[in-house]
Amino acid sequence: SEIELTGLDDPHIKRDRYARVAGGPSESADFSMGVVHAPYLRTLDAFTADGYPLVLAGHTHGGQLCLPFYGAFVTNCDLDTDRVKGLSTHTAEGRTSYMHVSAGCGTNRYTPVRFACPPEASLLTLVARQ
Numbered sequence: 363s364e365i366e367l368t369g370l371d372d373p374h375i376k377r378d379r380y381a382r383v384a385g386g387p388s389e390s391a392d393f394s395m396g397v398v399h400a401p402y403l404r405t406l407d408a409f410t411a412d413g414y415p416l417v418l419a420g421h422t423h424g425g426q427l428c429l430p431f432y433g434a435f436v437t438n439c440d441l442d443t444d445r446v447k448g449l450s451t452h453t454a455e456g457r458t459s460y461m462h463v464s465a466g467c468g469t470n471r472y473t474p475v476r477f478a479c480p481p482e483a484s485l486l487t488l489v490a491r492q
Contacts, residue, residue, distance in 0.1 A: 366391035368414065373402040374421060374439060380405060386412030393488070401441045401463050411455040416462070416488075422446045424465025428478040438470075447482075462486060 366387045371377035378398065387394030396409035400421035409417045424447035425434020434446040444450075447465040451458050467481035 363392045366394040369397040372399040374400040380408045400439045402439050406452045407454040410459040416460045420464045424479045
C-alpha cells in the first residue's frame, strides 16, 4: 500500500506556498491526505481541487471562546464558525474533500483561557471505501 501525505507551512503567517506541492496525489497512492496548520480557505480550496480526499488542520482551538448552544465566536482564520472543529466537508472546483479540524488543547497569548470549548486530542479511524 502506498500512502501519500502533503503538508504546508502555516497559512496564518503566509508561509503556505501551495505552488511548491501543487498537482495532487499520484495515481499510485492508495491513500492520500493534506495536512495544514490553519484551515484557511485558500489552502482548503487547493487541496480539494487537487483531489485530496482528506485534509487535517488545527489552529482554531475549536473557537476557544464559545457560547453553549451557539458555538464558536471566532475561528482565527477565514473558515466559517460552523466548521471550527470536528469533521465536515469542503467543496472546490466540483470536488469535495473531508476536513477534520482538531480543537486541540491550547490557548493563545492574547486569550489564555478556554470557555465552553473543552480541550481535545483527536483520534481518527480511517476505513477503506467500499
